[in-house]
Amino acid sequence: MCYAQIAMVVIAVASAAMEAKAQKQAGKANQQIAENNAKLAEAQGKDAAILGARDQQQSAWRTRALIGQQKAAIAASNLDMDIGTPLDILGESALFGGADRSAMASDAARKAWGFQSEALNYRNQGAQAAWQGKTAGNITILKGIGSAIGSFGGGFGGGVGGASSHSVGYASAGYGGMVPGKP
Numbered sequence: 153m154c155y156a157q158i159a160m161v162v163i164a165v166a167s168a169a170m171e172a173k174a175q176k177q178a179g180k181a182n183q184q185i186a187e188n189n190a191k192l193a194e195a196q197g198k199d200a201a202i203l204g205a206r207d208q209q210q211s212a213w214r215t216r217a218l219i220g221q222q223k224a225a226i227a228a229s230n231l232d233m234d235i236g237t238p239l240d241i242l243g244e245s246a247l248f249g250g251a252d253r254s255a256m257a258s259d260a261a262r263k264a265w266g267f268q269s270e271a272l273n274y275r276n277q278g279a280q281a282a283w284q285g286k287t288a289g290n291i292t293i294l295k296g297i298g299s300a301i302g303s304f305g306g307g308f309g310g311g312v313g314g315a316s317s318h319s320v321g322y323a324s325a326g327y328g329g330m331v332p333g334k335p
Contacts, residue, residue: 161300168296172289179285186278190271197267204260208253215249 219242226238233239 157303160303164299164303165296168292168299172292172296175289175292176285179282179288182281182285183278186274186281190274190278193267193271193274197264197271200263200267201260204256204263207256207260211249211253211256215245215252218249219245 222238222242222245223233226233226241231238233242
């Protein structure tokens with residue numbers, strides 16, 4: 153074997169190793185990007201929950217202020233607020249305020265859940281990116297090894313995928329070059 157063939161093998165294997173390392177690093181970098189995106193999504197989810205709680209609190213204040221104004225108007229009209237229409241008005245104001253707060257809580261929870269789901273999706277994408285980088289790197293190494301072995305083709309009966317004495321034997325034995333059991 154000549155030195156040129158050895159040099160070609162070394163270059164093929166080194167090139168494959170460098171490319172594999174780059175693919176693995178790219179996978180890890182993409183995983184880190186996905187993790188950063190997941191952390192941002194989690195922060196947005198927490199923010200949505202906090203904003204929802206604040207909106208509910210402000211709604212409660214507005215409802216109490218409205219009921220206070222209604223009570224003042226009822227009292228100024230010299231009506232009894234514990235019976236009849238005045239009581240119905242105050243009750244409906246409290247009911248609608250509660251319904252608004254309930255809707256706000258539901259919306260905030262839904263938004264927070266959406267961001268948590270997004271964070272999980274980002275983490276899954278990151279794990280997938282890391283796996284793809286590692287797998288691509290391993291495949292590159294195997295291809296490099298195959299290429300290196302192929303460069304020694306003359307020493308291994310025609311190289312990878314080359315004609316071997318077995319296939320020639322079938323042709324000369326009258327099988328017409330066909331391997332038994334293969335179409």
